[in-house]
Amino acid sequence: MSVREDTDTAKTVTDAALRPFLGFNLRRAWNVIHADLTATLEPHDLRMITFSALAVIGDNPGLSQAQLATALSVERPNLVPVTDELASRGLVTRERVPSDRRTYALRLTASGASLLARATTAVHDHESALYADLGEADRATLIAAFRRIESTGTGRS
Amino acid sequence: MSVREDTDTAKTVTDAALRPFLGFNLRRAWNVIHADLTATLEPHDLRMITFSALAVIGDNPGLSQAQLATALSVERPNLVPVTDELASRGLVTRERVPSDRRTYALRLTASGASLLARATTAVHDHESALYADLGEADRATLIAAFRRIESTGTGRS
DNA sequence: CTTATTCGTTATGACTCGTATCTATCGTGC
DNA sequence: GCACGATAGATACGAGTCATAACGAATAAG
Numbered sequence: 001m002s003v004r005e006d007t008d009t010a011k012t013v014t015d016a017a018l019r020p021f022l023g024f025n026l027r028r029a030w031n032v033i034h035a036d037l038t039a040t041l042e043p044h045d046l047r048m049i050t051f052s053a054l055a056v057i058g059d060n061p062g063l064s065q066a067q068l069a070t071a072l073s074v075e076r077p078n079l080v081p082v083t084d085e086l087a088s089r090g091l092v093t094r095e096r097v098p099s100d101r102r103t104y105a106l107r108l109t110a111s112g113a114s115l116l117a118r119a120t121t122a123v124h125d126h127e128s129a130l131y132a133d134l135g136e137a138d139r140a141t142l143i144a145a146f147r148r149i150e151s152t153g154t155g156r157s
Numbered sequence: 158m159s160v161r162e163d164t165d166t167a168k169t170v171t172d173a174a175l176r177p178f179l180g181f182n183l184r185r186a187w188n189v190i191h192a193d194l195t196a197t198l199e200p201h202d203l204r205m206i207t208f209s210a211l212a213v214i215g216d217n218p219g220l221s222q223a224q225l226a227t228a229l230s231v232e233r234p235n236l237v238p239v240t241d242e243l244a245s246r247g248l249v250t251r252e253r254v255p256s257d258r259r260t261y262a263l264r265l266t267a268s269g270a271s272l273l274a275r276a277t278t279a280v281h282d283h284e285s286a287l288y289a290d291l292g293e294a295d296r297a298t299l300i301a302a303f304r305r306i307e308s309t310g311t312g313r314s
Numbered sequence: 315c316t317t318a319t320t321c322g323t324t325a326t327g328a329c330t331c332g333t334a335t336c337t338a339t340c341g342t343g344c
Numbered sequence: 345g346c347a348c349g350a351t352a353g354a355t356a357c358g359a360g361t362c363a364t365a366a367c368g369a370a371t372a373a374g
Binding site: 013014015016017018019020021022023024025026027028029030031032033034036037048052055056058059060063067068070071073120123124127129130131132133134138139141142143145146147148149150152 | 170171172173174175176177178179180181182183184185186187188189190191193194205209212213215216217220224225227228230277280281284286287288289290291295296298299300302303304305306307309
């Protein structure tokens with residue numbers, strides 16, 4: 001079948017076969033953004049999951065851990081060490097709810113809100129740098145596309 | 158401080174604080190695509206890494222494992238079990254190179270090429286379904302944006 | 315021959331995430 | 345009051361991914 005190609009010593013190894021796939025490109029972009037995000041949050045002693053949790057708690061004071069897990073798309077067990085850490089660092093409070101003593105009501109403390117504000121600013125600035133080459137319109141297109149992919153894939157609203 | 162909000166029993170837990178961040182949306186989209194891709198490749202007994210490896214080998218016959226690792230952005234040690242599996246399944250050959258007996262020259266076998274073709278079709282079809290809501294222009298915008306994010310983040314080419 | 319470098323490989327550990335399971339609590343029906 | 349199923353939080357365990365360190369074999373340079 002004339003499989004004999006002299007591509008052997010080729011110095012150029014191409015991605016060409018994978019580039020047409022959006023999923024592949026998305027993975028590469030995600031790797032970059034993930035690395036940048038991790039580095040951005042590291043000075044604040046936050047990981048992506050703890051930062052996300054802080055943000056959702058800040059937006060939904062008094063929510064339960066189960067609600068938080070749903071909002072973050074993680075399983076409940078994986079949230080336990082997160083809330084443990086946030087609580088032990090004094091960033092969130094876990095108040096017992098009188099009406100249902102099984103659940104905790106999660107709220108930001110003052111220092112939690114302050115840290116969230118600082119980290120949010122840092123993340124926003126880093127994202128702006130990463131997307132400097134992208135126009136505002138492209139950025140909006142991206143987010144809209146992501147949400148559509150999300151809903152197409154999961155079927156949820 | 159009038160912290161007393163009745164958001165406690167709120168049934169609606171919002172993502173609002175995170176949605177403006179592109180990274181967050183990208184992660185969600187990636188989760189969806191990753192799940193779909195995994196399910197798509199599973200009937201072919203392929204994982205993302207093995208499929209990607211097949212595709213790159215098919216496009217660059219005779220390349221070394223080190224070159225493959227670079228093309229796939231994974232560390233060399235993590236590629237060993239991949240090439241082992243592909244070789245033991247008879248999908249790729251590892252021929253010794255006379256000029257440099259340290260390296261292996263990786264090539265697809267006939268069945269490897271056949272499997273790659275079938276899997277590529279499957280992945281392409283699934284991607285088309287996922288991106289059905291996206292126009293062709295949006296898809297091109299997405300890929301272009303990804304590549305720009307990639308190069309901005311890594312500084313490479 | 316000696317030294318440094320590269321390839322493929324092994325071993326190891328960090329990190330993420332999901333499933334199964336347990337206890338405590340709530341709600342419902344008897 | 346008491347049994348039943350369901351839910352919240354927590355624990356334990358395992359699968360999967362990924363990077364680092366280090367080793368033998370082979371190559372290249374001195």
